[in-house]
Amino acid sequence: MKHTWERAARVALAAVLTAGASASAQDRSAVEEIEKYRAALGDGNPAELWEARGEALWKEKAGPRNASLEKCDLGLGPGVVRGAYAQLPRYFADTDMVQDLESRLVTCRVTLQGLTPEEARKNPFGSTGKKVVNDALVAFITSESRDVKMNVSTAHPKEQAAYELGREIFFYRGGPYDFACATCHGVDNVRIRLQDLPNLTRQNDAQRAYTTWPAYRVSQGEVRTFQWRLEDCFRQQRFPHLKFTSEASIALTMFLAKNANGAPFNAPAIKR
């Protein structure tokens, strides 16, 4: 029964994928070209503009309380930004919740600046001509963990529960094609339209993938956050919309962040 299922999923996947395990030499060289292009762009990353804007927003007084975010506790104490992202998501006693960076920023904008949760969650992703607060703050804060080793803990029972929920979601199959994250990201050497798909069940692939988000996406001219990445993969999976800062999004982030432990964080990066 299980095998028939797996075969069906493989056939469905093959319909979406243009190349499988037996990628031709020509495809390989195209992938190497993309890598070279990435390396060349890496010297000057437009994400720096988002980082600078985010730092200004962090320090700027805003909201009904006319306060900055400089007292926001990202886990290492009020106002400590350096290295904070490398330990997120984590359990926060004041909210009695496991939070990732973006849900924590919502908490800080509500408690410090006096925004409503709805206002703080509005417009999390930028688009052409539309600058938003969230992705700039995320670019700034994540940049302050560059070269810091990922060190996500599951010592607290709620952290452990979030990790396990994340793993369950990762392997959960559903939707019109019966896909799970694992369908596309649980096998080696799979590609869609020349994009190598990381096998996120392998430590080094998980490390490389997680530590390179957020990223400036050349094709979109935008900095994209990890929440955006998850949202876009829910779309790839033909799943319903992933609610921004939902428990599911935090749990998936927990699962992938913890699997990246030990690797130096290296973002905002640059991607095609």
Ligand code: HEC
């Ligand atoms: C139908 C196939 C498919 C499914 C299902 C899928 N993804 Fe993806 N995923 C992709 C593709 C394609 C990319 C690369 C997109 C690109 O580079 O433009 C990607 C990229 C990613 C990345 C970034 C990798 C990197 O190195 O930058 C992460 C993380 C990720 N997916 C996580 C997930 C999670 C978590 C799920 C389940 C909710 C999921 N994906 C479901 C196709 C899929």
